[in-house]
Amino acid sequence: xxxxxxxxxxxxxxxxxxxxxxxxxxxxxxxxxxxxxxxxxxxxxxxxxxxxxxxxxxxxxxxxxxxxxxxxxxxxxxxxxxxxxxxxxxxxxxxxxxxxxxxxxxxxxxxxxxxxxxxxxxxxxxxxxxxxxxxxxxxxxxxxxxxxxxxxxxxxxxxxxxxxxxxxxxxxxxxxxxxxxxxxxxxxxxxxxxxxxxxxxxxxxxxxxxxxxxxxxxxxxxxxxxxxxxxxxxxxxxxxxxxxxxxxxxxxxxxxxxxxxxxxxxxxxxxxxxxxxxxxxxxxxxxxxxxxxxx
Amino acid sequence: xxxxxxxxxxxxxxxxxxxxxxxxxxxxxxxxxxxxxxxxxxxxxxxxxxxxxxxxxxxxxxxxxxxxxxxxxxxxxxxxxxxxxxxxxxxxxxxxxxxxxxxxxxxxxxxxxxxxxxxxxxxxxxxxxxxxxxxxxxxxxxxxxxxxxxxxxxxxxxxxxxxxxxxxxxxxxxxxxxxxxxxxxxxxxxxxxxxxxxxxxxxxxxxxxxxxxxxxxxxxxxxxxxxxxxxx
Numbered sequence: 360x361x362x363x364x365x366x367x368x369x370x371x372x373x374x375x376x377x378x379x380x381x382x383x384x385x386x387x388x389x390x391x392x393x394x395x396x397x398x399x400x401x402x403x404x405x406x407x408x409x410x411x412x413x414x415x416x417x418x419x420x421x422x423x424x425x426x427x428x429x430x431x432x433x434x435x436x437x438x439x440x441x442x443x444x445x446x447x448x449x450x451x452x453x454x455x456x457x458x459x460x461x462x463x464x465x466x467x468x469x470x471x472x473x474x475x476x477x478x479x480x481x482x483x484x485x486x487x488x489x490x491x492x493x494x495x496x497x498x499x500x501x502x503x504x505x506x507x508x509x510x511x512x513x514x515x516x517x518x519x520x521x522x523x524x525x526x527x528x529x530x531x532x533x534x535x536x537x538x539x540x541x542x543x544x545x546x547x548x549x550x551x552x553x554x555x556x557x558x559x560x561x562x563x564x565x566x567x568x569x570x571x572x573x574x575x576x577x578x579x580x581x582x583x584x585x586x587x588x589x590x591x592x593x594x595x596x597x598x599x600x601x602x603x604x605x606x607x608x609x610x611x612x613x614x615x616x617x618x619x620x621x622x623x624x625x626x627x628x629x630x631x632x633x634x635x636x637x638x639x640x641x642x643x644x645x646x647x648x649x650x651x652x653x654x
Numbered sequence: 655x656x657x658x659x660x661x662x663x664x665x666x667x668x669x670x671x672x673x674x675x676x677x678x679x680x681x682x683x684x685x686x687x688x689x690x691x692x693x694x695x696x697x698x699x700x701x702x703x704x705x706x707x708x709x710x711x712x713x714x715x716x717x718x719x720x721x722x723x724x725x726x727x728x729x730x731x732x733x734x735x736x737x738x739x740x741x742x743x744x745x746x747x748x749x750x751x752x753x754x755x756x757x758x759x760x761x762x763x764x765x766x767x768x769x770x771x772x773x774x775x776x777x778x779x780x781x782x783x784x785x786x787x788x789x790x791x792x793x794x795x796x797x798x799x800x801x802x803x804x805x806x807x808x809x810x811x812x813x814x815x816x817x818x819x820x821x822x823x824x825x826x827x828x829x830x831x832x833x834x835x836x837x838x839x840x841x842x843x844x845x846x847x848x849x850x851x852x853x854x855x856x857x858x859x860x861x862x863x864x865x866x867x868x869x870x871x872x873x874x875x876x877x878x879x880x881x882x883x884x885x886x
Contacts, residue, residue, distance in 0.1 A: 385883055385886045386879070386882060386883060386886075392879060392882070394875075395874070395875055396822065396824050396825075399818055399822065400808065400810055400814075400818070401810075402808070402810075412883065438824070438873060438875055438876050439875055439876075439879050441876070442864065442875065442876040442877070442878075442879035442880045442883075443879060443880075443883060445864070445876075445880045445883075446879060446880040446881075446882070446883025446884055447883060449880065449883070449884055450883055450884055450886075453884070468775065468798055470798065470799060470804060470807045470808060471804075471808050472824045472825075473797075473798035473799055473804065473824070473825070474796075474797075474798060474823060474824050474825070474826075474827075474831055474832065474835060474837070475824045475835060475873055475876070476798070477775060477778070477779065477783075477798050477837070478783070478832070478835055478836070478837035478863060478867070478873070479876065480779055481779045481783035481784065481837075482861060482863060482864065482876075484749075484752060484756075484779070484780075484784065485756065485784065485861050486861075488753065488756045492760060509775075509776070510775075510776070510779060512745035513745050513748055513749045513752065513776065513779060513780060514749075515745070515749075516743075516745050516746045516748075516749030516750075517749050517752065517753060517756075529743075529745070530740050530743075530744075530745060531733050531739070531740060531744045531745040531748070531776060532733060532735050532740065532744075532776075534737075534740075536735060537735045537736065537737060537740070540735040541735060541736070545736065545737055546736075546737040546740075557737060557740055557741045558740055558741075562741075563743065566743060568743045568746055594753055594756065594757045594760075595757075596713070596716055596717065596757065596761070599709075599713060599750070599753060599754055599757060600713060600717070602750055602753075603706070603709060603710065603713055603750065603754075606702070606706055606746065606747055606750060607706060609742060610702060610703065610706070610742065613741075613742060614702075614738075614742070616738070616741065617738070618741070619741050622741065
């Protein structure tokens with residue numbers, strides 16, 4: 360039976376994604392590792408600072424896992440939240456799991472502790488790349504309703520693999536931020552169809568910004584994740600030169616597009632007008648028909 | 655300090671750094687050693703093109719000049735806020751820049767970041783903050799957001815934030831705060847060339863920002879929490 364990934368809490372996602380009863384939480388809420396800054400502001404704090412970390416198994420293979428709670432400060436990265444992410448990544452260097460899974464749901468830097476959050480995001484980026492360089496794959500699983508934005512959007516694109524659902528979004532600046540900077544004619548944040556065309560899982564998949572697109576279903580995430588365990592893609596000069604060429608070609612080919620639907624048309628997607636309403640598995644076939652550099 | 659004056663202070667006339675739009679790039683000589691210099695000016699907004707242009711310099715340096723040290727000069731207003739850049743996945747372009755800096759470090763290039771004017775959020779995370787160490791001029795400005803904007807977002811009165819920021823560097827902008835939190839390794843004063851030489855000679859290549867933040871009292875929990883995770 361389908362179990363919506365996006366509607367679950369971070370702790371529930373971890374429990375359902377991993378093998379039953381295999382999860383052991385590190386610094387669980389009983390340890391009360393909380394943000395010292397939110398208390399100063401008189402803002403409610405959380406006993407896990409909005410991120411669940413620990414170890415478990417997936418298909419009997421050992422994994423480390425982190426899951427951000429979008430319901431707490433939008434999954435924003437503060438000092439303690441970031442330090443827990445760095446900790447679980449560094450632990451991977453010592454224990455060599457089959458993968459580190461990051462269930463990302465975040466608006467990016469937590470603005471209540473802005474300076475510490477900014478430094479923390481860069482520490483997480485470097486920790487992700489340390490793990491990646493050690494040949495341990497870091498998998499970003501993006502399926503929460505709040506999406507993956509700002510600093511977490513950067514971190515996501517530093518990982519070995521990105522798996523998204525069609526209910527999720529991946530981007531840098533939120534549409535509200537862009538609208539407040541340059542007006543509603545630049546980006547209408549209330550135009551939901553536009554927001555999804557621009558940042559949603561389907562567009563990211565068609566462009567190759569996520570490696571796999573799945574339904575909003577825990578089992579679909581589980582299947583996709585299992586297939587990627589142990590599949591490491593360390594950075595190399597050749598790899599970054601290829602990435603650079605791809606990003607340069609993208610700019611030439613699509614840099615003048617006004618809307619994602621134009622991008623899909625130029626990509627040669629069959630029936631681009633049906634992309635928005637289609638199912639994720641239908642889209643997989645559409646991308647298969649694209650030139651190899653976009654596959 | 656503008657970028658020309660900065661380059662003059664660092665290298666005298668011994669550099670070929672030029673401006674191309676908002677990107678500055680070139681090489682410089684220091685004690686018989688050639689450095690690659692790349693960065694931005696004019697409070698550049700970092701869009702997909704600006705990120706790629708900087709990444710190109712780092713890739714060229716890795717490809718053609720192994721081991722050559724790289725100096726990243728930071729002056730940015732942050733990421734470009736446009737629907738078109740988001741459509742093109744600007745976070746992938748910026749992450750690419752960050753990955754290039756990271757691989758350069760791992761491949762034996764010393765990478766030093768210097769905030770010489772202004773550093774804001776996303777534009778800073780994928781350049782200066784990915785260096786071996788990042789430094790700042792005392793008159794530079796580093797921030798995520800100013801207190802009035804923070805007051806709006808957090809719905810906390812600005813005078814309350816102002817009072818808190820006197821004792822807690824997490825809240826208010828400023829290079830001194832980033833120094834206290836360990837995000838900035840040192841402030842460069844006086845003989846800037848001597849500061850650069852010292853940064854290049856630093857043998858420690860690990861990410862010690864959390865430990866520095868704890869030692870300097872500006873970011874007290876980060877290193878401790880990470881250690882507790884590792885101790886499990």
